[in-house]
Amino acid sequence: MADSYYNSADLRKFGKITEWSEEIGNKFFDYYGKVFEEGALSAREKSLIALAVSHVVKCPYCIDAYTKDGLQKGITKEEMMEAVHAGAAIESGATLVHGVQMMNKYNKLSM
Amino acid sequence: MQKSLKSRDNELAVTNKQLEILNGGIFADGELPYFKDKINEIGQFPLRPKKLEILQINVGYMCNQVCEHCHVDAGPDRKEIMTRETMLLCLDIIRNTGAHTLDLTGGAPEMNPDFRWFVEEAAKAGIKDFIVRSNLTIIRANKKYYDLPDFFKKHNVHVISSMPHYTRGKTDKQRGDGVFDKSIKALQELNARGYGMPESGLRLDLVYNPSGAYLPGDQMALEADFKKALKEDFNIQFHNLFAITNLPIARFLDYLIASENYEDYMYSLVEAYNPAAVSGVMCTNTISISWDGWIYDCDFNQMLDLKVASKVKHIKDYNEDIINDRNIIISQHCYGCTAGAGSSCQGTVA
Numbered sequence: 001m002a003d004s005y006y007n008s009a010d011l012r013k014f015g016k017i018t019e020w021s022e023e024i025g026n027k028f029f030d031y032y033g034k035v036f037e038e039g040a041l042s043a044r045e046k047s048l049i050a051l052a053v054s055h056v057v058k059c060p061y062c063i064d065a066y067t068k069d070g071l072q073k074g075i076t077k078e079e080m081m082e083a084v085h086a087g088a089a090i091e092s093g094a095t096l097v098h099g100v101q102m103m104n105k106y107n108k109l110s111m
Numbered sequence: 112m113q114k115s116l117k118s119r120d121n122e123l124a125v126t127n128k129q130l131e132i133l134n135g136g137i138f139a140d141g142e143l144p145y146f147k148d149k150i151n152e153i154g155q156f157p158l159r160p161k162k163l164e165i166l167q168i169n170v171g172y173m174c175n176q177v178c179e180h181c182h183v184d185a186g187p188d189r190k191e192i193m194t195r196e197t198m199l200l201c202l203d204i205i206r207n208t209g210a211h212t213l214d215l216t217g218g219a220p221e222m223n224p225d226f227r228w229f230v231e232e233a234a235k236a237g238i239k240d241f242i243v244r245s246n247l248t249i250i251r252a253n254k255k256y257y258d259l260p261d262f263f264k265k266h267n268v269h270v271i272s273s274m275p276h277y278t279r280g281k282t283d284k285q286r287g288d289g290v291f292d293k294s295i296k297a298l299q300e301l302n303a304r305g306y307g308m309p310e311s312g313l314r315l316d317l318v319y320n321p322s323g324a325y326l327p328g329d330q331m332a333l334e335a336d337f338k339k340a341l342k343e344d345f346n347i348q349f350h351n352l353f354a355i356t357n358l359p360i361a362r363f364l365d366y367l368i369a370s371e372n373y374e375d376y377m378y379s380l381v382e383a384y385n386p387a388a389v390s391g392v393m394c395t396n397t398i399s400i401s402w403d404g405w406i407y408d409c410d411f412n413q414m415l416d417l418k419v420a421s422k423v424k425h426i427k428d429y430n431e432d433i434i435n436d437r438n439i440i441i442s443q444h445c446y447g448c449t450a451g452a453g454s455s456c457q458g459t460v461a
Contacts, residue, residue: 012378044332071321072328074336076278 011061044073051080052087113177113287115186116362123365124184126416133359133443137374143381146445153386157438158395163431165397167214167410167456168193168201170226172402174218175252178273178286180320180363182414185218192222193402198229200404200426205236209431212240214397214456216410219249221256234266242269244318244456247297248290260297264304269314271353271456272298275322277340285322298347307349315348318458320355324372326379326450327354330459353458356380358411358447380446388453391460394439400426408439410456415444 018025036046047069054062070080116124123129137143150156171192174185193201205213213233220226220243234241243263250259263270274294275285282291298315301307307315317337321327334352341347357363359376367373394408398419404426407413418424421437453460 012382042332043329044336068325071323071325074276074319074328074333076281 006060008060008064011064014061044075047073047075048079048083052083055084056087056091113179113186115177115184115188116365117184118186118188121365123361126414129360129364129415130442132364132368132373137377138443143377146441146443146449149381149384149386149446149449150389150441153389155389158389158392158441159438160435161395163208163210163396163398163435165212165214165393165456166205166208166210167216167397167399169216169399169401169410169413170198170218170220170223170229172218173222174246175222175249176219176246176287176290178362179366180285180322180357182358182361182363182411183218184361184414189218191402193225193404195225195228197402197404197426198225198232200429201229201400202232202236204400204426204429205233205238207431211238212242213238214242214244216244216456219246221245221249221259227262230262230266230268234268240269241266242271244271244273245297246286247272247274247294248286250297250300251293260300260304260306263301264306264313267313269316270301270306271316271318273320274298274317274337275320277337277344281322295345295347298341298349299345302346302348307347309348314350316351316353317349318353318355320357324367324370324376326356326383327454330354330452351458353456354452354454355456355458356447356450356454358444360411360444361414377443377446380450383450384446385449385451385453385461388449388451388461391453391455392445392448393455393457393460394448397456398434406434411444411447412440415442417442 015029018029036043036050041049047066050062051066051070054066067080138145147156150158169183172183172185172189173187173192174183174189175187177186215230217223223229230243245259249256272294273286274282276282279291282294283289298307301315304313305311306313319327319333319337327333330352333354337352338349341349359367359373359380364373367376394412397409399407399410399413401407401413405413406419406421406424406426407417408419417440419434419437420440421434423430423433448454448460451459
């Protein structure tokens with residue numbers, strides 16, 4: 001058994017997932033590549049979105065990849081940290097908004 | 112201030128040690144392919160020169176800065192400086208070469224005591240594009256250099272300057288404390304002489320290279336970011352930004368190994384290998400001459416002491432036809448010039 005469930009060197013092997021399912025693997029990478037091209041949003045903006053989402057889904061591979069991608073695109077550390085906060089705010093907001101459900105239930109059950 | 116590898120007696124100051132690393136490890140054990148095998152796949156091995164266009168002369172390794180990534184291992188403690196005698200040999204070549212561009216580099220080329228004389232004599236030779244690679248801070252380093260912007264203008268020198276980022280923190284981290292502010296002041300002085308202005312014939316280009324173990328992003332996008340930030344923050348203008356990949360040699364190699372980024376960086380370079388960039392790599396249209404007159408395929412091979420594979424190896428025997436009929440010497444550092452959109456002293460190539 002591996003010492004850890006996550007090994008940073010495994011990120012280099014990501015492309016190998018096509019070896020066990022070529023057609024849909026390739027479709028995924030084609031889609032992935034297309035998504036991050038310049039479009040209505042710039043590649044820079046998409047990189048920051050990806051960084052924020054990487055934190056929200058807590059994917060260490062994605063965090064490594066999009067920190068490096070941001071550096072390559074000249075994104076500053078301040079911009080990166082603000083993106084992480086934007087993701088964290090949505091995630092904590094998603095928890096807190098359930099407080100309304102708790103309040104609704106509390107009120108319904110209470111005299 | 113940091114010191115050069117040479118003055119620190121670092122083992123990487125010995126070029127054979129660098130080549131041992133580049134040829135060994137993950138390449139020797141087959142994890143990554145040798146550069147030779149990659150270009151062989153597209154019929155480009157051995158790599159051959161095309162028409163000579165650029166004559167790059169390194170007039171010395173002395174520099175007022177000690178940048179962390181420097182592939183020259185330049186610094187104030189480096190005493191290798193081109194003499195006037197060697198410059199005279201270079202002038203003979205400049206007068207007779209088929210190349211259209213003369214590219215002076217260093218260290219800080221301006222620190223060579225014969226720099227001004229050499230520029231004046233080379234300018235008389237009437238070469239079409241005359242480049243000086245200036246680190247900018249030299250212009251503000253000492254009173255004796257304050258006239259450089261006027262001097263460059265007088266000889267219509269094309270100035271190419273290093274500027275790793277438009278923020279103070281990233282620039283100073285790579286190039287030393289205070290470098291950003293001095294560079295901004297120098298750029299403003301060049302702008303005041305007309306350098307870098309939109310319709311100006313006085314060309315001012317900037318060189319961006321990453322401040323760490325990652326590859327440069329899209330050159331055009333970076334140029335747009337630099338132009339916007341430098342204009343808004345400091346009213347500075349320039350013509351083009353050249354995004355250059357850091358090659359894993361000298362101080363950058365030392366940094367990669369010390370920070371445990373070497374293997375990941377080499378993987379990044381190999382993954383980003385772009386066969387379309389191979390035919391445009393600078394060693395196919397450039398030759399590099401060292402301070403002591405030896406001839407190399409490029410400035411990087413010069414720093415690895417890989418002299419041209421030709422019976423003419425020194426400018427005292429210079430013969431352009433013989434030199435152009437050679438195989439270019441390659442190693443794994445060459446992946447740096449074929450990654451992504453490619454990289455050369457003139458930026459991307461593909």
